Amino acid sequence: MKHYLVTGGAGFIGANYVKYILKKHSDIQLVILDDLTYAGNLGTIRDNLKDPRVEFVKGNIVDPQIVKSIFEKHPIDFTVNFAAESHVDRSIENPQLFLQTNILGTQNLLDTAKKFWAVGTDEKGYPVYREGVKYLQVSTDEVYGSLGETGYFTEKTPLDPRSPYSASKTGADLIVVAYSETYKMPVNITRCSNNYGPYHFPEKLIPLIIKNILEGKKLPVYGDGSNVRDWLYVEDHCKAVDLVLLQGRTGEVYNIGGHNEMKNIDIVKLTIATVRKLMEENPEYRKALKPASLSVTDLNRINNDLITFVKDRLGHDHRYAIDPAKITGELGWYPETKFADGIVKTIRWYLENQDWVEEVTSGDYQKYYEQMYGNR
Numbered sequence: 294m295k296h297y298l299v300t301g302g303a304g305f306i307g308a309n310y311v312k313y314i315l316k317k318h319s320d321i322q323l324v325i326l327d328d329l330t331y332a333g334n335l336g337t338i339r340d341n342l343k344d345p346r347v348e349f350v351k352g353n354i355v356d357p358q359i360v361k362s363i364f365e366k367h368p369i370d371f372t373v374n375f376a377a378e379s380h381v382d383r384s385i386e387n388p389q390l391f392l393q394t395n396i397l398g399t400q401n402l403l404d405t406a407k408k409f410w411a412v413g414t415d416e417k418g419y420p421v422y423r424e425g426v427k428y429l430q431v432s433t434d435e436v437y438g439s440l441g442e443t444g445y446f447t448e449k450t451p452l453d454p455r456s457p458y459s460a461s462k463t464g465a466d467l468i469v470v471a472y473s474e475t476y477k478m479p480v481n482i483t484r485c486s487n488n489y490g491p492y493h494f495p496e497k498l499i500p501l502i503i504k505n506i507l508e509g510k511k512l513p514v515y516g517d518g519s520n521v522r523d524w525l526y527v528e529d530h531c532k533a534v535d536l537v538l539l540q541g542r543t544g545e546v547y548n549i550g551g552h553n554e555m556k557n558i559d560i561v562k563l564t565i566a567t568v569r570k571l572m573e574e575n576p577e578y579r580k581a582l583k584p585a586s587l588s589v590t591d592l593n594r595i596n597n598d599l600i601t602f603v604k605d606r607l608g609h610d611h612r613y614a615i616d617p618a619k620i621t622g623e624l625g626w627y628p629e630t631k632f633a634d635g636i637v638k639t640i641r642w643y644l645e646n647q648d649w650v651e652e653v654t655s656g657d658y659q660k661y662y663e664q665m666y667g668n669r
């Protein structure tokens with residue numbers, strides 16, 4: 294039986310991971326630590342919280358007392374750190390919060406794990422750890438910076454972050470490496486490309502576009518829409534994290550990505566076309582329109598005229614693209630969901646789960662939207 298500490302488990306990828314591992318492994322115990330920021334929502338994991346294998350703790354990963362109390366109460370074997378401030382645009386507005394959560398939070402998790410996992414020291418003075426423990430840092434391809442028209446990020450690509458978000462994630466990665474080198478802590482770092490799928494908070498491109506289409510609002514595309522992202526279905530990311538945690542070589546970094554590069558403008562056009570097609574095929578989906586409607590004529594408003602090119606993001610990285618050869622070669626990982634299927638699955642999910650969207654955007658979302666897009 295393995296005891297997991299999963300941080301950020303009420304957010305987009307963390308929640309999908311919690312669902313994935315609870316289904317995949319029967320003999321596990323989970324503590325989810327999440328501070329329930331604007332991006333964390335208990336509704337996302339409501340059903341999982343009924344599972345006797347799961348305990349939820351509301352708290353900040355930066356707080357030493359909270360993390361210590363979890364390790365005192367549970368014999369944690371694995372710490373998987375998803376908790377982070379994750380949105381680039383917000384990092385441009387408030388860098389300090391990103392440094393606090395992403396760097397200091399990571400260091401606090403590592404430090405607490407080190408204290409509880411060390412069982413002695415070797416002849417050189419390095420800590421020796423309890424058998425089978427591991428810390429996994431969920432990182433991002435953004436630590437490698439921005440690519441031109443060609444080339445891929447490998448694990449050997451130099452770190453070259455550009456935004457406060459990616460700089461904070463890089464700082465966190467370097468602290469993980471420092472604990473691995475200086476204290477010989479058993480760690481892995483995973484660096485994944487852009488995820489999409491269910492429970493994605495509608496500040497990020499794909500869910501924001503879906504939400505705006507349903508509300509008949511303009512679809513803001515930064516700059517000229519030619520920036521490229523490498524999209525991966527969230528469950529394929531979760532599967533990769535599970536593999537690296539259980540089978541990855543200790544101390545190694547693994548890049549995760551599915552060779553699925555798309556220009557932003559193409560993503561937006563595809564999303565418009567898919568929403569319209571699904572609603573043409575199934576009138577029930579038209580109930581997701583605001584106001585809800587079953588009328589076929591209301592579908593005429595769903596077209597590319599909704600697109601509006603707005604002021605570019607400051608320091609906007611041009612292109613990301615992952616070379617996943619290492620994780621594929623060593624661990625046999627591959628992306629199971631093709632983008633053409635994943636995007637339809639995702640849009641269907643949003644059309645069928647408008648209650649969730651309303652729940653997570655009922656707080657400060659409107660204020661955020663006006664601040665972020667009002668002057669663009």
Ligand code: NAD
Nearest residue numbers: 301303304305306328329330332333353354376377379488
């Ligand atoms: P998210 O913003 O949807 O969720 C983050 C979660 O962390 C939320 O539940 C939030 O409440 C929690 N959290 C934030 N600050 C906290 C704190 N101080 N203490 C405890 N909990 C806190 O993020 P996501 O998109 O699910 O990303 C998860 C991780 O994956 C992040 O580390 C991110 O950098 C990384 N990542 C994301 C992507 C992507 O495409 N979304 C791709 C690669 C890597």
Ligand code: DAU
Nearest residue numbers: 379380381433434435486487496497498513514515520557
């Ligand atoms: O690459 C992995 C990263 O992907 C993760 O580390 C981050 O946590 C995650 O947020 C994501 O970062 P991006 O900045 O790539 O994702 P976002 O959805 O914010 O933007 C995707 C692209 O779309 C980017 O080029 C900016 C653009 N964009 C975004 C928004 C929100 C728009 O054109 N309009 C928008 O309204």
